Amino acid sequence: MQQIEDELEKSSEKYQYLIKYAPTGIYEVDAHNRFRSVNEVMCKALGYSEKELLSMAPSSLLYPESRKRFQQRTHDILAGKAVDESVEYHVKTKNGSGLWVVMKVKFIQKNGVIDGALVIVHDVTERKRSERALLSAERKYRRLFETTQDGIMARNLEGRMINCNPAYAKMLGYTRKEIKSLSVRQLIPEKWHNQRDRVVKKVIETGHSVLFEREYRRKDGSVFPASVRTWRLTDGKGKAIGIWSIVREISLQKQQQKSLEEHAGVLEQIVQDREKRLKDNERLVAIGQTAGMVGHDLRNPLQALTGELYLAKTELASFPQGEGRSNLEESIHVIEEQILYMDKIVSDLQAFVQPIHIDKKPVGLQELLSAVIQTVTIPQNVTIKLENSGRSLQIRVDPHLIKRVLINLVTNAVQAMPSGGRLYVLAKVDSHGHVSISVEDTGVGIPDRLKSQIFTPLFTTKPRGQGFGLAVCKRVIEAHGGTICFESSEGKGTRFTLDFPAA
Numbered sequence: 001m002q003q004i005e006d007e008l009e010k011s012s013e014k015y016q017y018l019i020k021y022a023p024t025g026i027y028e029v030d031a032h033n034r035f036r037s038v039n040e041v042m043c044k045a046l047g048y049s050e051k052e053l054l055s056m057a058p059s060s061l062l063y064p065e066s067r068k069r070f071q072q073r074t075h076d077i078l079a080g081k082a083v084d085e086s087v088e089y090h091v092k093t094k095n096g097s098g099l100w101v102v103m104k105v106k107f108i109q110k111n112g113v114i115d116g117a118l119v120i121v122h123d124v125t126e127r128k129r130s131e132r133a134l135l136s137a138e139r140k141y142r143r144l145f146e147t148t149q150d151g152i153m154a155r156n157l158e159g160r161m162i163n164c165n166p167a168y169a170k171m172l173g174y175t176r177k178e179i180k181s182l183s184v185r186q187l188i189p190e191k192w193h194n195q196r197d198r199v200v201k202k203v204i205e206t207g208h209s210v211l212f213e214r215e216y217r218r219k220d221g222s223v224f225p226a227s228v229r230t231w232r233l234t235d236g237k238g239k240a241i242g243i244w245s246i247v248r249e250i251s252l253q254k255q256q257q258k259s260l261e262e263h264a265g266v267l268e269q270i271v272q273d274r275e276k277r278l279k280d281n282e283r284l285v286a287i288g289q290t291a292g293m294v295g296h297d298l299r300n301p302l303q304a305l306t307g308e309l310y311l312a313k314t315e316l317a318s319f320p321q322g323e324g325r326s327n328l329e330e331s332i333h334v335i336e337e338q339i340l341y342m343d344k345i346v347s348d349l350q351a352f353v354q355p356i357h358i359d360k361k362p363v364g365l366q367e368l369l370s371a372v373i374q375t376v377t378i379p380q381n382v383t384i385k386l387e388n389s390g391r392s393l394q395i396r397v398d399p400h401l402i403k404r405v406l407i408n409l410v411t412n413a414v415q416a417m418p419s420g421g422r423l424y425v426l427a428k429v430d431s432h433g434h435v436s437i438s439v440e441d442t443g444v445g446i447p448d449r450l451k452s453q454i455f456t457p458l459f460t461t462k463p464r465g466q467g468f469g470l471a472v473c474k475r476v477i478e479a480h481g482g483t484i485c486f487e488s489s490e491g492k493g494t495r496f497t498l499d500f501p502a503a
């Protein structure tokens with residue numbers, strides 16, 4: 001008997017020892033749910049001394065929600081219901097911070113009734129915290145997955161869909177259910193299949209892709225560009241089981257990029273035009289500077305030439321008729337024409353660069369028009385019609401300058417009819433005294449694209465043109481307070497009209 005008692009004592013000692021030093025919290029309660037014993041780990045974790053704890057009711061250590069569960073559980077036990085062996089509670093510590101614990105409860109029976117319980121307590125606060133963090137992170141990711149505008153999708157190694165978010169399905173015009181049964185090849189135009197194979201291979205090898213672009217095909221057949229980034233999908237052990245991608249539609253960006261490029265193109269064109277105009281201006285200034293000089297210097301020898309030529313012509317008249325004389329006459333005629341041409345260039349230049357002084361005088365319309373027609377050499381294949389409704393009328397203009405304008409217009413008209421045509425010069429005066437003079441031809445016409453440029457100085461389409469004629473006309477007419485305008489249709493002819501206000 002003594003031996004049994006000794007044994008018991010020994011085992012009880014061992015048992016007490018274990019409880020005291022075990023690295024987990026252990027306590028015992030009696031049938032009335034009062035602490036019978038608590039171990040050191042328990043005291044430390046809760047921040048109370050052993051004495052303090054033994055004077056407290058275990059349930060008073062629980063947070064309200066846990067206390068409720070505790071009461072329910074006690075109720076169940078008393079009612080003889082089966083309960084889980086382990087239970088999780090939120091426990092208050094002395095300093096107010098809480099602990100999450102899992103308790104394993106072993107009921108102690110005595111004579112068939114519950115006499116108390118031995119409870120082992122595990123602190124699971126850390127695990128609980130990281131579980132919570134995980135849960136909230138997962139919730140965040142899920143929300144992102146569901147709501148982001150970017151398409152997200154995962155596929156297995158065979159290209160079968162594992163999952164995709166609503167944005168991905170919407171972007172492609174399918175429901176999520178429809179799209180799950182489609183292979184990736186059905187969603188991208190064939191010309192991108194090779195690229196996809198390459199990307200997948202690379203992603204499986206290296207883990208991810210760079211940002212790249214490809215096209216997708218919607219359910220309705222329309223194709224759109226997208227930027228894509230892809231990652232390797234692994235099972236828990238790092239084995240590749242597929243890929244997942246983020247797909248962003250970039251139609252708008254592409255469009256914007258295109259219109260930006262177009263815009264840049266237009267800007268470039270404007271800059272080029274400006275540059276050209278600046279260059280033209282520089283040219284004009286340079287021309288202006290030299291024109292005065294050259295004009296002045298050429299004027300005199302030209303006059304001398306004209307004089308000499310006149311003498312030569314008179315002299316020639318006394319030569320006997322014959323081949324020699326008519327050859328000479330022919331030469332003199334050519335020289336005369338060329339001198340006239342040189343004179344015209346010089347006058348245009350000067351008219352353009354010099355400030356215009358207008359010296360208005362009364363001029364008879366009829367005389368003015370006939371003088372013009374006589375000055376310009378009209379080829380045989382051009383018929384000319386002169387109509388003047390204000391035959392006897394006098395207009396107040398600068399006769400030299402207006403003559404120059406009309407000569408320019410008639411010259412242009414003749415030049416526009418290299419294979420002949422009709423030239424029609426019409427002068428009209430209305431009852432208010434407005435004078436309008438038009439010069440019309442049946443020549444080549446002015447192409448629409450050139451219409452805005454013809455009054456620009458230096459603009460010419462002729463191999464030997466100066467491009468000053470119309471610029472001078474405009475300057476002169478505007479200096480008179482009048483206007484110059486034109487109508488032209490390509491291949492049919494052109495009409496320039498001068499309008500002068502009533503004198």
Ligand SMILES: Nc1ncnc2c1ncn2[C@@H]1O[C@H](COP(=O)(O)OP(=O)(O)O)[C@@H](O)[C@H]1O
Nearest residue numbers: 412413416445454460461465466467469470494
């Ligand atoms: N009657 C016309 N018919 C067709 N084109 C014309 C006519 N008049 C002017 N143009 C066009 O306008 C350009 C400018 O004329 P202008 O200023 O007189 O310079 P230029 O005669 O030296 O070329 C001409 O090169 C030609 O292309």
Ligand SMILES: [Mg+2]
Nearest residue numbers: 408412469470
């Ligand atoms: Mg001209």
